[in-house]
Amino acid sequence: xxxxxxxxxxxxxxxxxxxxxxxxxxxxxxxxxxxxxxxxxxxxxxxxxxxxxxxxxxxxxxxxxxxxxxxxxxxxxxxxxxxxxxxxxxxxxxxxxxxxxxxxxxxxxxxxxx
Amino acid sequence: xxxxxxxxxxxxxxxxxxxxxxxxxxxxxxxxxxxxxxxxxxxxxxxxxxxxxxxxxxxxxxxxxxxxxxxxxxxxxxxxxxxxxxxxxxxxxxxxxxxxxxxxxxxx
Numbered sequence: 355x356x357x358x359x360x361x362x363x364x365x366x367x368x369x370x371x372x373x374x375x376x377x378x379x380x381x382x383x384x385x386x387x388x389x390x391x392x393x394x395x396x397x398x399x400x401x402x403x404x405x406x407x408x409x410x411x412x413x414x415x416x417x418x419x420x421x422x423x424x425x426x427x428x429x430x431x432x433x434x435x436x437x438x439x440x441x442x443x444x445x446x447x448x449x450x451x452x453x454x455x456x457x458x459x460x461x462x463x464x465x466x467x468x
Numbered sequence: 469x470x471x472x473x474x475x476x477x478x479x480x481x482x483x484x485x486x487x488x489x490x491x492x493x494x495x496x497x498x499x500x501x502x503x504x505x506x507x508x509x510x511x512x513x514x515x516x517x518x519x520x521x522x523x524x525x526x527x528x529x530x531x532x533x534x535x536x537x538x539x540x541x542x543x544x545x546x547x548x549x550x551x552x553x554x555x556x557x558x559x560x561x562x563x564x565x566x567x568x569x570x571x572x573x574x575x576x
Binding site for chain 2: 356358387389395396397398399402410412442444446455456457458459460461462464
């Protein structure tokens, strides 16, 4: 158990809909990262937040947005969903101030768009 | 932004030592080298991280030559449960590229 929690575990929705994925980082971690992993694909970095502020942006679509709240949990909002958005979405957290790239990943949310 | 190159897949047998090499020719001075393991439908798990020379922990060793243009993850005496995808990352946390990783298959 990494200490990172994600809800829900599974989500099935229709095209055109909007969903929100939630992530709680490990206790004490200020950075939260979101990733997308499609079937048989590598992990695609979407976005990173640090202590409530956006720090880095990866391959995140304009239909997607995220935020980190004062209690440090984060939400990833996916709107106008398309079939191709079906994927595993992972959240990870890390300790600020530690050099390198040691992240702790949650169990993921499996999104299925029908 | 450092890009990494790893073998797409590797096979080995139980009890063997497995070495997976990652090339990162344009690694920056401040970059660390980090390895993750991922099982199907699970989030990646941090294995080991290093900056130079050799790092060892309870599950793996990481060898980094002086020029730091490559690194080798060494898994001692692998078991069937080590079958997974292994990712090499180079950089710090403002830009992250996982790549496709190396699919390691351990045979009995």
